[in-house]
Amino acid sequence: MKNWIGRLLGGSDKETPTPAGAVAAAVLDNEDMPAEIDSAFYRWLTASSGTNATSEVEEQILAEVRALSADPENASGLVPRIPELVAQLLGALSDENISTAALSAEVGRDLVLVAEVIREANSAYYRPVKPIETLEGAVTMLGLNGLRMLLARIAFRPLVKVKVQGVARQVAPNVWRHSERCAFAASVMAPGLSAGVFESYLAGLMQNVGLQVAFQVADRICAGKVPGSGAFGTDLFAASRQLSAVIALHWDFPPEVVEAIEESGQPDPSHLAEALAQGDRIAKLRLLLDAGVIEAEDSFVAVGLNGFQRRCLGKLADLAD
Structure with missing residues (x-):
């Protein structure tokens, strides 16, 4: 597990705008x-x-x-340890300039992850106008930050469960x-x-x-x-x-x-x-x-x-x- 976490953190905070004055300590x-x-x-x-x-x-x-x-x-x-494949995917997602097609190709290496990504894109949180059925459509809906968080969540399941x-x-x-x-x-x-x-x-x-x-x-x-x-x-x-x-x-x-x-x-x-x-x-x-x-x-x-x-x-x- 050592050293993979540091590869994930490619400035993801830029993707979520600060709610003007909404949050203070x-x-x-x-x-x-x-x-x-x-x-x-x-x-x-x-x-x-x-x-x-x-x-x-x-x-x-x-x-x-x-x-x-x-x-x-x-x-x-x-x-337990974090699955190596998930760690590799998270490392790939540290590149903010990665394309949707490249993201889809990375996720597409594992059918279980494909199902997880599509299910997440159709969840009540994202509320798509119509059901999303393709991996590329799901990746577009989640965005880089959403996909990074989803994969981190998948990686941590065996640690807590x-x-x-x-x-x-x-x-x-x-x-x-x-x-x-x-x-x-x-x-x-x-x-x-x-x-x-x-x-x-x-x-x-x-x-x-x-x-x-x-x-x-x-x-x-x-x-x-x-x-x-x-x-x-x-x-x-x-x-x-x-x-x-x-x-x-x-x-x-x-x-x-x-x-x-x-x-x-x-x-x-x-x-x-x-x-x-x-x-x-x-x-x-x-x-x-x-x-x-x-x-x-x-x-x-x-x-x-x-x-x-x-x-x-x-x-x-x-x-x-």
Whole structure:
């Protein structure tokens, strides 16, 4: 995997115009709200596997996750590798001057990817006037940036959808749903924060890789369960983000992406880290809304998001699983 990520980043942020004054760094009226959202999301995510655990057990889990952050070789070995063909395609897409015909030829090398690209072009997000049936038509609809994001998403599926048992397997579908929506929302937030669009998308996809490893640790220590405390969940999210950053660094992700994952949710973040933090929050609220845990009038939404972020929240409803 090393060195391929750096070949992807051919100025993709130029393709998404900055919404004039629409996005500024989000300032919540309630400083505790981000932690409250994390807590609510964790309790929902682990509802079927949460248990009352002692503080000693909680600290043991957190200590092991943090220890893995000091052992990137071992930590990265707990998640799958990105398929080589997808990595090659992403490398080819780093050329902004590549033609639609050349893009179609690259994608056409794999029939599974062809089907994915056509399906994406016909999704509710793109809403074509009439069904798109050809690969070239689908590539034209997605554009270079859309195709780059789609292929990155395909590449990351095996990283989050780990083939393990227990809690990690139970939560994997919703962790992946969050990853997709976080990546999309972060890329939407990016232009107004002067952050790179594709870098924000990449950070959103990468952020939860450490979380799946953390759930494997918790499952082993709690014998098929995880602590159900929302406060523990916020600590686990923070520790797993640091683990994700360590794995990203070990895999030679761009330094700004690694830094964004490390700083997301922290004081004085970089512009990219702020885009990631906003995307993360919007994605969590989308899943809580879809699950009926909160309503659209909830203060998490009404107070926690500005108008532009609420429009992004609504757009996430169009993303297919």
